[in-house]
Amino acid sequence: MQVTKTLDYAxxxxxxxGHEPIVKHxxxxxxxxxxxxxxxxxxxxxxxxxxxxxxxxxxPYGGYxxxxxxxxxxxxxxxxxxxxxxxxxxxxxxxxxxxxxEACPQLPxxxxxxxxxxxxxxxxxxxxxxxxxxxxxxxxVN
Amino acid sequence: MQVTKTLDYAxxxxxxxGHEPIVKHxxxxxxxxxxxxxxxxxxxxxxxxxxxxxxxxxxPYGGYxxxxxxxxxxxxxxxxxxxxxxxxxxxxxxxxxxxxxEACPQLPxxxxxxxxxxxxxxxxxxxxxxxxxxxxxxxxVN
DNA sequence: CTCTTTATGGATATCATGTATCCAGAATAT
DNA sequence: ATATTCTGGATACATGATATCCATAAAGAG
Ligand code: SF4
Ligand code: SF4
Numbered sequence: 095m096q097v098t099k100t101l102d103y104a105x106x107x108x109x110x111x112g113h114e115p116i117v118k119h120x121x122x123x124x125x126x127x128x129x130x131x132x133x134x135x136x137x138x139x140x141x142x143x144x145x146x147x148x149x150x151x152x153x154p155y156g157g158y159x160x161x162x163x164x165x166x167x168x169x170x171x172x173x174x175x176x177x178x179x180x181x182x183x184x185x186x187x188x189x190x191x192x193x194x195x196e197a198c199p200q201l202p203x204x205x206x207x208x209x210x211x212x213x214x215x216x217x218x219x220x221x222x223x224x225x226x227x228x229x230x231x232x233x234x235v236n
Numbered sequence: 237m238q239v240t241k242t243l244d245y246a247x248x249x250x251x252x253x254g255h256e257p258i259v260k261h262x263x264x265x266x267x268x269x270x271x272x273x274x275x276x277x278x279x280x281x282x283x284x285x286x287x288x289x290x291x292x293x294x295x296p297y298g299g300y301x302x303x304x305x306x307x308x309x310x311x312x313x314x315x316x317x318x319x320x321x322x323x324x325x326x327x328x329x330x331x332x333x334x335x336x337x338e339a340c341p342q343l344p345x346x347x348x349x350x351x352x353x354x355x356x357x358x359x360x361x362x363x364x365x366x367x368x369x370x371x372x373x374x375x376x377v378n
Numbered sequence: 379c380t381c382t383t384t385a386t387g388g389a390t391a392t393c394a395t396g397t398a399t400c401c402a403g404a405a406t407a408t
Numbered sequence: 409a410t411a412t413t414c415t416g417g418a419t420a421c422a423t424g425a426t427a428t429c430c431a432t433a434a435a436g437a438g
Contacts, residue, residue, distance in 0.1 A: 095237060097325045097346060098396065109341045120413065129335065134398055140415075152414040153406030169345060183239045193271065199251045199365040203311060203356065204239060210352045214345065223341040240425065262384065276427055282386075294385040295435030 101176045103130045104138050105223075108172060111148065112164045112220050118157035138176070145175035164221035173215055180215075182208045243318045245272045246280050247365075250314060253290065254306045254362050260299035280318070287317035306363035315357055322357075324350045 106128040111119050121139060125132040139158060142148045149161045160167070173180060183204045185192040195201070248270040253261050263281060267274040281300060284290045291303045302309070315322060325346045327334040337343070 095239065095319065095322075095324060097237065100396070101237075102325070102342070105342045106336070122413080131398060133400070136414075136416095137398090143414095150414065151406085152404075152412085153408095154412040155407065156405085156413050158414095169342075177237065180237075182237060183244070194248070199368055200244070200247045200311075202368050203360050203365065206360075207353050207356050210356060211349050214349050214352060218345050218348075223345065226341055226344050242425070264384080273427060275429075278385075278387095279427090285385095292385065293435080294383085294433075296383040297436070298384050298434085300385095 095182075098177070100134075100138060101173060103128070103135065104142065104172055104176050105169070106130065107135065107138065107158075108142070108147070108160075108167070108220055109223055111158055111160055112167075112224050115160045115164060118151060118155065118159050120157035123157065141175050142172075145171065147171060147175055160220075164224060165219050167220040168216050169218040169220075169223070170212060170215035172220075180208065180212055182211070237324070240319070242280060243315060245270070245277065246284060246314055246318050247311070248272065249277065249280065249300075250284070250289070250302075250309070250362055251365055253300055253302055254309075254366050257302045257306060260293060260297065260301050262299035265299065283317050284314075287313065289313060289317055302362075306366060307361050309362040310358050311360040311362075311365070312354060312357035314362075322350065322354055324353070 107124050107130065110124055110128050121132060121135050124130065125135050130138075139148065139150065143150050143158075146161055147167055148158045150156070150158050170180070183201070185195050185198070185201070192198070249266050249272065252266055252270055263274060263277050266272065267277050272280075281290065281292065285292050285300075288303055289309055290300045292298070292300050312322075325343070327337050327340075327343070334340070
């Protein structure tokens with residue numbers, strides 16, 4: 095139940111690019127500024143390209159740029175590009191579906207959690223994240 | 237970003253016990269009815285005991301029973317007994333805190349997600365889950 | 379007291395997956 | 409032609425979830 099480093103890297107990269115959406119940014123540049131292992135970043139960028147979130151140009155002065163407006167890229171898009179379809183429980187046994195599936199007491203709760211999470215991710219665009227930038231001091235109220 | 241099998245097992249066990257909260261249920265019994273590996277279940281029960289969620293009695297006719305009323309056991313309690321403190325991002329580098337921590341664009345979002353999740357987990361008690369039992373047909377609306 | 383049942387604790391093995399690295403090759407600007 | 413940068417595949421490494429084993433202690437039944 096955690097945000098993977100990979101997803102974190104992806105968001106870092108996109109916010110970095112989104113800061114100057116027109117300019118091309120090379121992996122090397124992103125890697126250095128955002129402290130992401132270069133070769134690993136390559137893998138991440140590939141997924142973002144495939145999902146149509148960024149555009150890539152190879153060759154000198156090549157790099158990445160956003161493919162859509164920051165306001166049209168939701169955190170959900172990013173999440174799914176990296177992790178695939180959101181599913182916080184996979185009700186699978188070795189054989190297939192869990193036998194308790196039909197009348198499972200906890201499934202409804204997890205469903206609620208997932209829905210609320212998806213809602214937030216969907217509402218949050220890259221643009222929003224960028225404008226939150228620099229805001230500090232929210233408190234982790236556990 | 238997934239519910240671990242371990243947590244799933246824990247909730248299964250507790251709903252099972254909670255169905256007859258007074259009666260003692262042995263690990264063997266729980267293991268069989270809920271399809272949980274016996275020896276692994278032992279580990280799980282230990283954590284629940286330590287957190288005061290269940291009471292254990294050893295010896296013949298021993299087993300487990302709830303220590304609190306089902307209405308007083310929240311899913312959050314269970315979650316934390318199994319997984320420890322809830323923290324969906326750990327902003328740690330190799331060296332320590334992530335350098336971007338001060339002005340991170342994504343931290344606020346994850347915080348919102350976590351808060352909403354904690355809220356739901358907190359509101360949901362074992363009692364509620366038990367009364368949901370048998371309810372079917374919620375739809376996964378991704 | 380003895381026997382059986384059941385939980386406890388620690389050690390260890392297994393497996394999955396997230397994370398990272400390497401490299402050969404293709405594209406492209408100069 | 410050359411240097412740059414992305415691409416794709418293979419592979420290594422680390423971590424944590426999952427599972428198993430066993431020796432021991434507690435406690436009820438006779
Ligand atoms: S017990 Fe409920 S939640 Fe867990 S796997 Fe089976 S159906 Fe899914
Ligand atoms: S980038 Fe933001 S979210 Fe990711 S680790 Fe650093 S501070 Fe935490």
